[in-house]
Amino acid sequence: MKTTQSKDGTTLAYDVYGNGPALIYITGASCHRSFKPIVQDAKIFASEFTVYNYDRRGRGDSGNTLPYTVEREIEDLEAIIDAAGGKAHLYGHSSGAVIALEAALRLGNKVQKVTLYDAPYVCDEKEKAEYKQLSQKIHELLENEKNSEAMLTFLKEIGMPKVFVLLLPLFPGWKTTKALAPTLAYDIMLTQDMPPLVRATQISIPMQIIVGEKSPVSINKVGRQLTKAIPNARFIRLAKQDHLVSGKKLLPILSTFLKE
Known part of the structure; x- marks a missing residue:
């Protein structure tokens, strides 16, 4: 490093x-x-x-x-x-x-x-309105320190396979992935x-x-x-x-x- x-x-x-x-x-x-x-x-x-x-x-x-x-x-x-x-x-x-x-x-x-x-x-404007709703949901979860739920919600809503999202918490790197949840707000802004x-x-x-x-x-x-x-x-x-x-x-x- x-x-x-x-x-x-x-x-x-x-x-x-x-x-x-x-x-x-x-x-x-x-x-x-x-x-x-x-x-x-x-x-x-x-x-x-x-x-x-x-x-x-x-x-x-x-x-x-x-x-x-x-x-x-x-x-x-x-x-x-x-x-x-x-x-x-x-x-x-x-x-x-x-x-x-x-x-x-x-x-x-x-x-x-x-x-x-x-x-x-x-x-387009339709997708922008839908994404704004997702943004509000993610920010609310992060404000309540529900990092795991925020990450899973984001991945599911952007189209990741449902089976993958369900199994993700069982993967060895889940703790690290969950810790990245606050940066979802950055990606949403982008x-x-x-x-x-x-x-x-x-x-x-x-x-x-x-x-x-x-x-x-x-x-x-x-x-x-x-x-x-x-x-x-x-x-x-x-x-x-x-x-x-x-x-x-x-x-x-x-x-x-x-x-x-």
């Missing part, structure tokens, strides 16, 4: 794998850098990249200076980019894709190329609005937008909305993949785009 500090003094923990161009792995909701699927993907990507796998604030071994803002998340990412040498490619998964897109807008030439997978903005399509037209960094063929219809719609808005963005609908994408299936697409 290595550490660096964000602009506000928050300690950020990260691991480094492999050799090659620097690639920052930005994880989504309910994830941390030591989560087994995240580590597996990071090591797969490390066959062709130097992968920086970090704990977003409030997760794992990173700090959690309050109050939370999207700007602080971008400053955290900038600190990891600086630790990687000052320039890097970005791979953002789920809510991590939102951070990656914001970084493309805010961090200038520190960001080389960006790949987004399943950016989970709400796709994803509660429709994609910033007008601002996205200003992106000049090469962007690749990937959605899983089996991912929710709303995520597919958002992917196409972003592709249309971002100049020269590349769109890929990855066959037979859902939100929990296979790192092995993703690597050839990442490599082709980031190294060309």
